[in-house]
Amino acid sequence: MDDSALVRRLVTTALQADAEISVVGVAVNGRDGVEQVKALDPDLVVLDIEMPEMDGLTALDRIREDRPRLPVIMFSTLTARGARQTLDALGRGASDYLAKPSGAGSLGASIAAVRDELVPKIKALVGARRVAGLPSARPAPVTQPVRRRLVRTAPDALLIGCSTGGPDALAQVLSQLPAAFGLPIAVVQHMPPVFTGMLAQRLDGVSALRVREAAEGDVMEPGQVLVAPGDRHLRLRRVGAKVSVRLTEEPPENFCRPAVDVLFRSALEVYGGNVIAVILTGMGQDGLRGTEALAARGAQVLAQDQASSVVWGMPGAVVGAGLANEVLALPAIPARLRGLAEG
Missing domain, CATH: 3.40.50.2300 (Response regulator)
Incomplete structure (x- = not known):
């Protein structure tokens, strides 16, 4: 209309x-x-x-x-x-x-x-x-986690990727994390320019964490959430003892810029597998390859379940590939993140 x-x-x-x-x-x-x-x-x-x-x-x-x-x-x-x-x-x-x-x-x-x-x-x-x-429909079977070594020390960062349905999912997750949450957080939400800045402002208003749109050179700090700006890939790089943000105009991946795969691959170079990777609701398969690389190095991978997802494309791809350690309903994710952040 x-x-x-x-x-x-x-x-x-x-x-x-x-x-x-x-x-x-x-x-x-x-x-x-x-x-x-x-x-x-x-x-x-x-x-x-x-x-x-x-x-x-x-x-x-x-x-x-x-x-x-x-x-x-x-x-x-x-x-x-x-x-x-x-x-x-x-x-x-x-x-x-x-x-x-x-x-x-x-x-x-x-x-x-x-x-x-x-x-x-x-x-x-x-x-x-x-x-x-469908009356006969049931949640898709949860693939058993791949038998691999998990990093057992306290993680260094939390990475979140999402698309369709992501703004509301992010609000529900971030609003339940305390100001003292001990990890830096990087988010890729598929959105165009202007929209991501507005999204960051809104998330900042509902969360005790500091949320803002990422800028070139921003440092990853505990209790802070950096949202990838529209039409820019967000990469992480180590500069001395700190991890900072680099924004690029490299070609889209999975038809997306920013792309979850780009963030996840760069995080692997900086943190190895010592991260939590979360795939929330979204269309397509962006994040699958990056999650695969992180999982191979022992990262903890959480995926939103089908029932609570607007579209189960992105998390479903990760679950179907056997990469998720846990498949959780959206309301259960914040409490699990709080537990994992403590190691």
């Missing part, structure tokens, strides 16, 4: 090009959209934030009253205002978001850009919902 005829046409054309997707309704404003959701019972909603009569945030609240588990993807502008509104929407229960095309280039290029980003999100979210809703 969107108040712009051009955007409605763009999104509809992009989705109808996929044989597995049917557009069952197109709304011109939030009020119309809420009524269509009730009448048409769709599998997923794409919702603009700024609309007349009823804005997207209000429409999301109304939809959630009747359909608390219906996947909703927010359509947002790449601006500070758009980032703030998108994070508000994610906090209110939106499943994911998509940045609107910048306007540069042809209509065909814009349609292709929306199709390439939106279609995989739709399939991942609808697929996850259908699996969870």
Whole structure:
């Protein structure tokens, strides 16, 4: 649902090009959209934030009253205002978001850009919902941990990777860690520029830890969380006795920049296997190869379970490869981290 005829046409054309997707309704404003959701019972909603009569945030609240588990993807502008509104929407229960095309280039290029980003999100979210809703569905079997030597000393750092559903998952985890948490923390959340800075501010507001967007040369310190900035890889490097941040514009990995794999590989060079690696909810397999390298050196690997994940792509890949020492529901992760941090 969107108040712009051009955007409605763009999104509809992009989705109808996929044989597995049917557009069952197109709304011109939030009020119309809420009524269509009730009448048409769709599998997923794409919702603009700024609309007349009823804005997207209000429409999301109304939809959630009747359909608390219906996947909703927010359509947002790449601006500070758009980032703030998108994070508000994610906090209110939106499943994911998509940045609107910048306007540069042809209509065909814009349609292709929306199709390439939106279609995989739709399939991942609808697929996850259908699996969870099947009467016979059960949590995926947990692969037994690989028999390998674990580092038994107190870890040197905590590394977290996430994507779809990550902002809310991060808020739940970080809000339960004390100010005296003894490890430095580095986070890769797949998000564009501006959004990651806003995310860091919000996480700082709900956590006793110091949370901020990473900058070149930042030092990893206990009780501090550094969030990789959008469109930059976050690497760790040792400078004397300290470990600092290096931000790079190297090519994307796993179609992502920042990428979890980049952070994890660099952490291996600095800390060896003496880290805790956590893979939270997210689409795709970013983090799998980096986790594999860390696990081979004895790192402790935690993965979020399927039932509590918005999309079980990233943690599911780690579990399926037998790399996770523990597969935990999201609410159980903070307490486990507190225990592991003490060695």
